Amino acid sequence: MSEHDYEEIRGLPGRLPSDERLLWQGAPDAWRLACEAFHIRAVALYFGGMISLRAAGSLAHGAPAGRVLTEAAAVSPLAILALALLGGLAVLYSRTTVYTITTRRVVLRFGVALPKAINLPFSQIESASVKRRGGTGGDLALTLKAPNKIAFLHLWPNVRPWRLARPEPSFTALNDLDGASAALVAGMKEVTPITVSAIAQTDGVRAAASGPARPEAAAA
Numbered sequence: 001m002s003e004h005d006y007e008e009i010r011g012l013p014g015r016l017p018s019d020e021r022l023l024w025q026g027a028p029d030a031w032r033l034a035c036e037a038f039h040i041r042a043v044a045l046y047f048g049g050m051i052s053l054r055a056a057g058s059l060a061h062g063a064p065a066g067r068v069l070t071e072a073a074a075v076s077p078l079a080i081l082a083l084a085l086l087g088g089l090a091v092l093y094s095r096t097t098v099y100t101i102t103t104r105r106v107v108l109r110f111g112v113a114l115p116k117a118i119n120l121p122f123s124q125i126e127s128a129s130v131k132r133r134g135g136t137g138g139d140l141a142l143t144l145k146a147p148n149k150i151a152f153l154h155l156w157p158n159v160r161p162w163r164l165a166r167p168e169p170s171f172t173a174l175n176d177l178d179g180a181s182a183a184l185v186a187g188m189k190e191v192t193p194i195t196v197s198a199i200a201q202t203d204g205v206r207a208a209a210s211g212p213a214r215p216e217a218a219a220a
Contacts, residue, residue: 009022010025010098011025011098011099011100011107011109012100012107012109012117013107013109013117013119016102020102020103020104020105021102021103022100022101022102023101023102023103023183023186023187024100024101024179024180024182024183024184025098025099025100025101026098026099026171026174026175026176026179026180027094027095027097027098027099028093028094028097028157028171028172028173028174029094029137029173029174029175030087030090030091030094030095031090032133032137032173032174032175033090033093033094033157033172033173034086034087034090035173036133036139036172036173037090037093037156037157037172037173038086038087038089038090038157039086040083040086040087040090043082043083043086044079044083047075047078047079047082047083048079050075050079051072051075051076051079052072054071054072054074054075055069055071055072058071058072089112092112093110093112093157094173096110096111096112096115097109097110097158098110099158099171099174099180101180101183101184101187102187103187103190104121104122104187104191105119105120105121105122106120106122106125106142106169106184107119107120108120108155108158108169108171110158116154118150118155118158118169120142120144120169121191122187122188122190122191123145123191124144124145124148125142125143125144125145125188126143126144126145127142127143128140128141128142128143128181128184129141129143129160129168130177130181132177136175136176136177136178137173137174137175137176137177138174138177139160139170139171139172139173139174139177140170140171140174140177140180140181140184141160141163141168141169141170141171142168142169142170143166143168144166144168144169149166149167150167150169151167152164152167155167155169155170157172158170158171158172159172
């Protein structure tokens, strides 16, 4: 039992108003999150290199094969522990994160120890960009209109990497990138028109707002 079990609609802080509809919901894929946010493959390569160097050093000094294996294996428990922790964190974050797009807003609900929800009315979103990571997966990042700003650490790992000065909330490690992009385009048409053909392209392409936004109140 968790606090999320009491949500009337999964991923949302309350019931939607009668004039607001749910368009799309999703969550990070655990393996994609482990690779992209927790860099589990890089950590595995680091420990693999460390074990190889220890083995090579022992062989260079003429150590017998048994000793070489023993010294290399001494690093293995630490490697297994580190990879298990990163993998476990990725699973926890993927299970406690829900991305939502309605006809009025984007909501990011996430957090393991300290759950939080970020509510972004379309009127606060300036543009969107996607980064495709093989097949139908990838990230969907949102640029907020000034002076709206959310701290990078407050958003992590649901944030575009290295955008420290102007953090961009992100639907991270999605399997259904095209579905999320299409839902965002469909929802924002009613508030701020965006370039439909640009948002679903590959790395670095942006979909910029092309019309004025109407004031939009965030529903609870």
